[in-house]
Amino acid sequence: MSKTGMSKGGLPDLPPLREVVARHGLSASKALGQNFLFDEQLLDRIAAIPGKLAGANVLEVGPGPGGLTRALLRAGANVTAIEMDKRCLPALAELGEAFPGQLKVIEGDALKVDPATLFDGPWHVVANLPYNVGTALFTGWLSGKDWPPAWQSLTLMFQLEVAERIVAGTDSDAFGRLAVLAQWRACPRIAMKVHRSAFTPPPKVMSAIVHVTPAAMPEGVVPRMLERVTEAAFGQRRKMLRQSLKGLPGALDALEKLGIDAQRRAETLTVADFVAIARVLSPPA
Structure with missing residues (x-):
């Protein structure tokens, strides 16, 4: 040395x-x-x-x-x-x-x-x-x-x-x-x-x-559910959400409940939108 x-x-x-x-x-x-x-x-x-x-x-x-x-x-x-x-x-x-x-x-x-x-x-x-x-x-x-x-x-x-x-x-x-x-x-x-x-x-x-x-973690969201939503949505990012999310049980109903147009594409949603979808789909704690 x-x-x-x-x-x-x-x-x-x-x-x-x-x-x-x-x-x-x-x-x-x-x-x-x-x-x-x-x-x-x-x-x-x-x-x-x-x-x-x-x-x-x-x-x-x-x-x-x-x-x-x-x-x-x-x-x-x-x-x-x-x-x-x-x-x-x-x-x-x-x-x-x-x-x-x-x-x-x-x-x-x-x-x-x-x-x-x-x-x-x-x-x-x-x-x-x-x-x-x-x-x-x-x-x-x-x-x-x-x-x-x-x-x-x-x-x-x-x-x-x-x-x-x-x-x-x-x-x-x-x-x-x-x-x-x-x-x-x-x-x-x-x-x-x-x-x-x-x-x-x-x-x-x-x-x-x-x-x-x-930062603070949003309540009522299961991390793995958020991952599943983003995997589906961005896996076919050029398609409308009604196509990319149709294979995820309950996802299209979640969009309707949240007032998110199913004809939008994934990149037009906000992080808060994805969190909201995941919250609807997450089982209660």
Whole structure:
């Protein structure tokens, strides 16, 4: 390990991340959806999005060589990082030595790890998610039965197109199942756009940071019923609701009860409309 001194602010004086990557012979793996960020100021800005993290528990997925991890540790967070690329573990171990007691690294697949088993109290998620698993992880965190969830906020890097689908409003081409899932009991926003040139290697598309906080859960709605309604409605989004929802028992009657024209298409409904349909169809508690 390279020797680490202390900066004037009392934080470890770390070697440049590019130097660490070169010393360990690391390169971004296309198979793992990796793209490295080296800009320390940009990484500090991302780590600041959730607010003060001093003493807070933070889950990071796919830390790679530890660029964002450094920023989170500098912010005072207690970081649990899940990394499946064995090549990156030595660089992360060096970070753990530089910030004693602040970093725990788990080698494995984040899709197979239950974050609830990692923390005693609430936690934040801050991650430059690998592109190939980002949406699956995100929908998993949003779909929990218990609400409010144990996580306090999600601060996640996505391809810009995916980020726009998460925050999309009604009557837009981007509005769909992902928007409803993200917005019916949470508040997502695009906190920052990140140019492709900030990454090594540069991806083919622009990226964005989405910040999500939990909101109140509407009463009388079974989450799985809302999923079934949106699956049916957006599964055939170019068709009228009377066609796309006819296979879902009671759905057309629910539209009539709510005064929603069955000749409309799914993207013309609001999140509140989908919640109302799901409420009518949800069995009483």
